[in-house]
Amino acid sequence: MKRLDLHTLGPIVALVALVILGALLNSSFLAPGNITNVLARSAFIGMIAVGMTFVITAGGLDLSVGSMAAFLAGLAIIAMNAVLPSVGENWGTILIGMGVAILGGLIAGYVNGALITKAKIEPFIVTLGTMGIFRSLVTWLADGGTLSLEYGLRTLYRPVYYGGIGWITWPIIAFAVVAIVGELMMRHSRFGRHVEAIGSNDRVAKYSAIDVGRVKLMTYLLLGLLVGLATVLYVPRLGSASGSTGVLWELEAIAAVIIGGTALKGGTGRVWGTVVGVLILSLIDNILNLADLVSPYLNGAIQGVIIVLAVVLQREKRTADER
Amino acid sequence: MTVLALRDVSKSFGPIQVLHNVDLALEPGEVHALIGENGAGKSTIMKTLGGFLDPTSGELLLDGKPHRFVSGPEAEAAGIVVIHQEFNLAADLSVSANVFLGRELGGFRLDHAAMRKQTAALLQRLHSHIDPDTLIRDLSVPDRQMVEIAKALSRNTRVLIMDEPSAVLTHREVGTLYEQIDRLRAEGVAILYCSHRLDEVAHLADRITVLRDGRVVRQAMRGELNEDGMATAMVGRELEDFYPPKGTPTGQVALEVKGLTVPGRVHGVDLTLGRGEVLGIAGLVGSGRTELAEGLVGLRNSTGEIRVNGQPIQIRGLRDAFAAGLAYLTEDRKEAGLLLEKGLRENLTLATLERFGNLRLDTKAEEAALDRATQDFDIRAKSRDMVAGKLSGGNQQKLLLAKTMLPDPKIIIIDEPTRGIDVGTKRQIYAFIRKLADEGRSVIVISSEMTEVIGLSDRVLVMREGRLAGEVAGPAMTEENIVRLAMGVSGEAA
CATH class of the missing domain: 3.40.50.300 (P-loop containing nucleotide triphosphate hydrolases)
Structure with missing residues (x-):
């Protein structure tokens, strides 16, 4: 049992080690400004990764989330710019933009989920397809360039990313709420139990009177919703969207899920682990930028090593369990 | 002469001892039944004989000489084949590809025709009508069992270890299985047969070893132990009526x-x-x-x-x-x-x-x-x-x-x-x-x-x-x- 605990706690140990390393390397690492920065930047991937945890735990996968976020950002910006003349430069317009992003996320999630559960196509194939579709749509909407929010609206919307309660900005708060609710849902709700059962063995789930298709569809809807929410918080950061928005977010989200100890084959979901995984990935990036030990260009390489290492540790845990 | 034997074998997993001083000998041309309740140590014995586990103490004798198998495949090369309860077949490959898995015929280019022909001959020997080109996933469970047996036959088996082979078979198929066992026995193969079905043990076995809590509690030759006797030896107490009394119909x-x-x-x-x-x-x-x-x-x-x-x-x-x-x-x-x-x-x-x-x-x-x-x-x-x-x-x-x-x-x-x-x-x-x-x-x-x-x-x-x-x-x-x-x-x- 002791060994197993060590494996479960592995990601946390790594996170603590990174924090200590960061503090030793650069005194400004622990400054509130830097912490806010790291957490706020983690928030987008983080919220998406929490949704991804459910999808993966149920035995699915979603490669489309990065493109989906870019597409939703583009849609929201177009919608806000379009209603600006009639509604005016006020929160009404911004709420409409937020609504478009969230609703769009739900619809996109539904499309993914329905193709997977109703048309019975492999999740990898479906979301590889929609990944290309969303990416292409946003590039087309932006006509190959950038979609920008009107200047006045951008100023009005800005505090949603930069503002907050003291140094704790809104994205951090939203991420924290999503993480806590997600953790409770996975561990303590019927939905979470069903998700784990399906990922563990969907035939057993079916024979236990669980509506397998519906639960799987719900995981994609949930993920779509969270991508929408992440977009709502992302748009005010730059006030624009383009064909290169959210590139590789899907892989970062999946990596965070895996580092956190969720099995890629499904069955065991750890939302808190995913949160730790997201933080690990952002911290590596941050530390490399702050310290000049290693070139920041090697960020991807280090993250890659961490991902592989996390999976190796997972496997060791499994073989230890089998004995 | 004994082909494969365990002498005074004990086995522990960590602090838990699962086998205690087990002696067991497999003779050519003999069906040796191993019976016992779940957890009695049958699978540990099978794994030890099949080269998947090493004894903690005692030894494994191959042709009378102490031997240590490095791995299951090495034991298989020595003619000791285990048919597991969970089949070892690649579902997406054909029957003949499975039979020859790991020792395909031909060089860089596989000799499909020869493998197909030999597989068909093997299956014919088993009175089975399976087409060697069928994929395993398209076969019923009993047919998969037949393929496992064909695979074992194709390896010049000297010792065949079978774990509950009849559990997945129907009445008729069980008959074919028994025929095969009789044939293998006549060919001089030593067979270790694990089963929960005491009727078939009584029917098949030349020698019976009863295991309880990791110990051999009884060894008997054909005819010395009836089904009741076997059950009693396994459980360690007398079994009263095995089935509960029938009910009275309510009419509703x-x-x-x-x-x-x-x-x-x-x-x-x-x-x-x-x-x-x-x-x-x-x-x-x-x-x-x-x-x-x-x-x-x-x-x-x-x-x-x-x-x-x-x-x-x-x-x-x-x-x-x-x-x-x-x-x-x-x-x-x-x-x-x-x-x-x-x-x-x-x-x-x-x-x-x-x-x-x-x-x-x-x-x-x-x-x-x-x-x-x-x-x-x-x-x-x-x-x-x-x-x-x-x-x-x-x-x-x-x-x-x-x-x-x-x-x-x-x-x-x-x-x-x-x-x-x-x-x-x-x-x-x-x-x-x-x-x-x-x-x-x-x-x-x-x-x-x-x-x-x-x-x-x-x-x-x-x-x-x-x-x-x-x-x-x-x-x-x-x-x-x-x-x-x-x-x-x-x-x-x-």
Whole structure:
């Protein structure tokens, strides 16, 4: 049992080690400004990764989330710019933009989920397809360039990313709420139990009177919703969207899920682990930028090593369990 | 001369000793049966003989000389082949590719024709009509078993170790299996045969070793030990009547089914089930027994009229069946019954989670349910937190039974109640089933084990090719009558 605990706690140990390393390397690492920065930047991937945890735990996968976020950002910006003349430069317009992003996320999630559960196509194939579709749509909407929010609206919307309660900005708060609710849902709700059962063995789930298709569809809807929410918080950061928005977010989200100890084959979901995984990935990036030990260009390489290492540790845990 | 033997072998896993000073010798041309309850150490012995485990102390003798196998494949090269209960076949490869897996004929370019020809010859020797080009995934379970045996034959086997080979076979196929065993025996192969079916042990074995708690408690030659004697030696106490006494019919009808049809599988089956009755359903594998049950509870699309307590009901899915008080215990414990890598509690409540809350499940209530189930069904777990896959087969079955009974169904369909579980637990499960009927519930038992259907049921329906072939009850409930109906042999004795 002791060994197993060590494996479960592995990601946390790594996170603590990174924090200590960061503090030793650069005194400004622990400054509130830097912490806010790291957490706020983690928030987008983080919220998406929490949704991804459910999808993966149920035995699915979603490669489309990065493109989906870019597409939703583009849609929201177009919608806000379009209603600006009639509604005016006020929160009404911004709420409409937020609504478009969230609703769009739900619809996109539904499309993914329905193709997977109703048309019975492999999740990898479906979301590889929609990944290309969303990416292409946003590039087309932006006509190959950038979609920008009107200047006045951008100023009005800005505090949603930069503002907050003291140094704790809104994205951090939203991420924290999503993480806590997600953790409770996975561990303590019927939905979470069903998700784990399906990922563990969907035939057993079916024979236990669980509506397998519906639960799987719900995981994609949930993920779509969270991508929408992440977009709502992302748009005010730059006030624009383009064909290169959210590139590789899907892989970062999946990596965070895996580092956190969720099995890629499904069955065991750890939302808190995913949160730790997201933080690990952002911290590596941050530390490399702050310290000049290693070139920041090697960020991807280090993250890659961490991902592989996390999976190796997972496997060791499994073989230890089998004995 | 002895081919392979264990001498004074003990084996421990960590602090737990599972084998104590075991002596066992396999002679050429002899079938040696190894029997014992689950957990008695049979699989450890098989793994040690097959080169997958090393003894902690004592030695393995190959042709009389101490030997250590480095691995299973090395043992296989020495002519020692193990046929595991879970087959070792690649589902997406053809039969011939599987038979020659790891030692394909031909060089850089494989000689498909030769492999196909040799495989066909092997299968012919086994009187099997499997096409060597069929993919394993398209074969039935018994056919897969045949492929495993063909694979073993193709390796110039000197020692064949078989783990419950007949568990997945039907009556007829078992006959072919016995023929093969006789043939191999005549060819001088030493066979170690593990089985829970004492009748076949009595029929097949030249020598019997009885194992209890990791010790050899009895060794006997053919004819020295009858089935009763074997069971007694395994359990270590006298077994009274193996099956519980039959019930008395109440005359009330609990379930009435008319014209149940599962497209392509079951054709217009009518049946009635009385309150307090145990109704057996017999038939060959593939006769539509499981499909009938799954169609009835909504796991398969079906048409037909279903009445529960006289009320017509519609069952479109398992939820509807639960609501009508029906429950189904699957024959496939490991793939459809239990989540092997999840805990006992999660497994127990999986089908009835709505009783334990929605947004926040009441873990305490679940724990209480587990306590009750552990007690009611005598589930023996080393710890509460262990995963279901670590339970012995018998305890898994008890857990599955507890899970099935959690919604408090009035009509329970149990598919293969005792597949692959030991004698002691079998008896317990029979008692549970009878108790359910005595409580006024109704039970349908589907089983391939003839003695079980006869011993347990008040009445037996026999299926053949998706249709009801007939019904036997009372003194007419004999193995012979059931087999006649199941095989469609005319001129019934009864």
